[in-house]
Amino acid sequence: DQQVKQNSPSLSVQEGRISILNCDYTNSMFDYFLWYKKYPAEGPTFLISISSIKDKNEDGRFTVFLNKSAKHLSLHIVPSQPGDSAVYFCAASAFNRDDKIIFGKGTRLHILP
């Protein structure tokens, strides 16, 4: 029972264009959402997060959008750069319950030259 779903295993985007990675969740108790980035042979690293009281959070080229009614969030990267090629994990947590973060299966992003 996947509580956090990333339905696209991979995505290819031209360098300079916008990359949009999508994520859906099923647990309405989730109130904090994160994106992690992972390069081969390394551990995931934190990228950006958003609280459920917001619908948008921006950090440089990265923006996360949250649609609570649809239980959907997305990560926008613009412009996409070669170094953005990595696996991106969507994750969610429930603030009032515990410290657990539930991760999706990840989306592999390829930035094409």
Next chain:
Amino acid sequence: DARVTQTPRHKVTEMGQEVTMRCQPILGHNTVFWYRQTMMQGLELLAYFRNRAPLDDSGMPKDRFSAEMPDATLATLKIQPSEPRDSAVYFCASGLGQNPSYEQYFGPGTRLTVT
């Protein structure tokens, strides 16, 4: 430069052998997590600790896996006996829990191959 360290980085073992993976969390972090990454399941949470106390190990096969924190600087994950299906990358992560955020810092992982 504070980092989570994990040893060994790679482990190849035969089915039935005991495997011990070690993790040193970032000093001052009070939560420690063990994850397993596979192609099919992505990043699965196996167990986690807060202030060295185990809070949730529902993701672990209880009959063969065990996780402990002998002290604040060491977390261990043991598999006994190991099976080929345990082959995966095992990550340890540490964090400060809900305060100030949920950000977790991951180690580089232990790639386990059970033949």
